[in-house]
Amino acid sequence: MKIVVAGGDGFCGWPTALYLSKQGHEVAIVDNLVRRKYDEELRSNSVTPIYSLKERVAKWKEKTGKEIKTYIGDLNHYDFLAEVFRQTQPDAFVHFAEQRSAPYSMIDREHAVYTQQNNVIGNLNVLYAIKEFAPSCHLIKLGTMGEYGTPNIDIEEGYIEIEHKGRKDKLPFPKQPGSFYHLSKVHDSHNIMLACRIWGIRATDLNQGVVYGLHTEETKLDPVLANRFDYDGVFGTALNRFLIQSATGHDITVYGSGGQTRGFLNITDTIRCVEIAAENPADAGEFRVFNQFTESFSVKELAEKVQKVSREKGLDPEIKSIENPRVEAEDHYYNAVNTKLRDLGLEPNLLTDDVLREILETALEHKDRVIKENVLPTVTWK
Ligand code: NAD
Numbered sequence: 001m002k003i004v005v006a007g008g009d010g011f012c013g014w015p016t017a018l019y020l021s022k023q024g025h026e027v028a029i030v031d032n033l034v035r036r037k038y039d040e041e042l043r044s045n046s047v048t049p050i051y052s053l054k055e056r057v058a059k060w061k062e063k064t065g066k067e068i069k070t071y072i073g074d075l076n077h078y079d080f081l082a083e084v085f086r087q088t089q090p091d092a093f094v095h096f097a098e099q100r101s102a103p104y105s106m107i108d109r110e111h112a113v114y115t116q117q118n119n120v121i122g123n124l125n126v127l128y129a130i131k132e133f134a135p136s137c138h139l140i141k142l143g144t145m146g147e148y149g150t151p152n153i154d155i156e157e158g159y160i161e162i163e164h165k166g167r168k169d170k171l172p173f174p175k176q177p178g179s180f181y182h183l184s185k186v187h188d189s190h191n192i193m194l195a196c197r198i199w200g201i202r203a204t205d206l207n208q209g210v211v212y213g214l215h216t217e218e219t220k221l222d223p224v225l226a227n228r229f230d231y232d233g234v235f236g237t238a239l240n241r242f243l244i245q246s247a248t249g250h251d252i253t254v255y256g257s258g259g260q261t262r263g264f265l266n267i268t269d270t271i272r273c274v275e276i277a278a279e280n281p282a283d284a285g286e287f288r289v290f291n292q293f294t295e296s297f298s299v300k301e302l303a304e305k306v307q308k309v310s311r312e313k314g315l316d317p318e319i320k321s322i323e324n325p326r327v328e329a330e331d332h333y334y335n336a337v338n339t340k341l342r343d344l345g346l347e348p349n350l351l352t353d354d355v356l357r358e359i360l361e362t363a364l365e366h367k368d369r370v371i372k373e374n375v376l377p378t379v380t381w382k
Pocket of ligand 1 (some may be wrong): 100
């Protein structure tokens with residue numbers, strides 16, 4: 001298949017592009033490299049040294065003989081995107097290319113506006129480009145489990161059957177997101193749903209949980225292929241952040257009671273889920289939603305897992321509760337359905353002690369690169 005990976009220089013996109021290339025697909029990366037600029041803006045970095053995209057794809061070619069084309073540009077620039085579509089004529093467009101940090105979107109008005117413009121308009125441009133240049137292209141769009149929030153009922157996969165005043169319908173599951181970033185994903189979902197209905201576009205919205213891990217078979221082939229590993233209070237996701245805290249002798253800081261429960265998945269499963277979606281495209285006109293996570297944990301459970309594995313390594317982090325910078329429920333019901341990807345063949349890689357140890361070892365190897373002032377949260381929702 002001809003597959004475009006938009007956001008292919010990022011944490012999920014880079015290993016996905018490599019894997020799909022290894023599987024024999026013709027892969028092209030689209031990215032405006034803005035994630036590297038956020039690091040400059042926040043005076044932060046990836047714990048693992050990451051090479052330029054040019055060096056990365058050259059090394060991939062050297063190691064495997066496979067070519068990944070790159071298009072450096074912004075989805076918000078329609079002329080650029082149109083040219084990408086003309087040249088690549090993709091069968092599938094995997095869309096990772098958005099500003100993906102909730103805290104970043106909550107810094108101030110400018111960051112909220114930037115996030116929604118970047119994400120919503122970029123995605124709208126992708127929908128128009130598919131309509132104009134590749135109408136049968138399958139859009140595989142990364143959404144988030146955070147679109148649903150934490151309702152006091154089970155979370156279904158995209159839709160819920162409702163009986164109201166004697167009548168029944170299958171309707172989009174209600175969305176109660178908790179940040180302007182998460183809201184941008186809800187707006188995307190609505191725009192995609194309309195485009196499917198009126199233009200007959202085929203789309204899969206992958207409502208992804210929080211991703212942990214960093215290495216894949218492909219990124220391990222050479223240090224130049226290494227994936228990024230974020231740990232700061234703005235871009236670091238919970239488990240990766242806790243492992244870095246432990247490796248650098250910092251307390252593991254849990255926001256509030258730590259009862260916040262979310263869906264999680266290993267980066268290797270992110271990649272496999274995208275492959276499954278690509279191999280089983282949505283029908284023309286279908287807006288398909290998969291909940292893409294494999295296990296649910298509370299933040300406190302994650303902290304305890306990290307503490308256990310750290311102790312076996314001779315580290316002794318304490319788990320500390322700090323004031324929650326977010327406005328969110330800390331103790332709540334959480335039961336989300338995630339059967340559709342498994343029905344299509346996903347075999348989850350679960351969060352075992354071995355998995356935790358491998359990430360911790362990488363954190364320890366590069367711990368001198370950690371900028372300690374960046375670890376604690378600086379952005380508050382209020
Ligand atoms: P990332 O920031 O590491 O990667 C995103 C990439 O997209 C970056 O390389 C960035 O430069 C690029 N990009 C952003 N805006 C762009 C634009 N307008 N034009 C072109 N390129 C652009 O993020 P990630 O962690 O790899 O996440 C990828 C996707 O998965 C995002 O849409 C995110 O919302 C979603 N997601 C991620 C997680 C997670 O835990 N990482 C969880 C749920 C959903």
